[in-house]
Amino acid sequence: MTKRRSLSYLLAVLLGLFLALLLFTPLRFAVLSGVGIPVSIRSVQRMPFLFSVPVRVSGVVGDRAPLVDALLYELQDETGRIWILTSDLTVQPGQTRTVQGTLLFESIVIDGDEQGEVYIRSQ
Helix, strand or coil: HHHHHHHHHHHHHHHHHHHHHHHCCCCCHHHHCCCCCCCCCHHHHCCCCCEEEEEEEEEEEEEEEEEEEEEEEEECCCCCHHHHEEEECCCCCCCEEEEEEEEEEEEEEEEEHHHHHHHEECC
């Protein structure tokens, strides 16, 4: 009976560690994105040093910046704003969108100061 309790205790500890890793690391973005659950834009922006992470966010389209064969647009939810890079040229201001893509960072140094920004490249 003690072996069974020890095994149950070990499994409970391992499950707890696994859940803590999912809740408190960028892995949660990949897991939530994989099951179709959007995360807040603020939570995405708080992970600025971990890139190429799959994320899913929802919000309302704001400003747009057309590019050659692409479009940058700002997506806003109640927690913040983030730029989205997409090949979908039909995105219009005021639309509600859910975007799945990859979290990236563009470094822009101006007078020695980092002015770069986190953005999402949509799939």
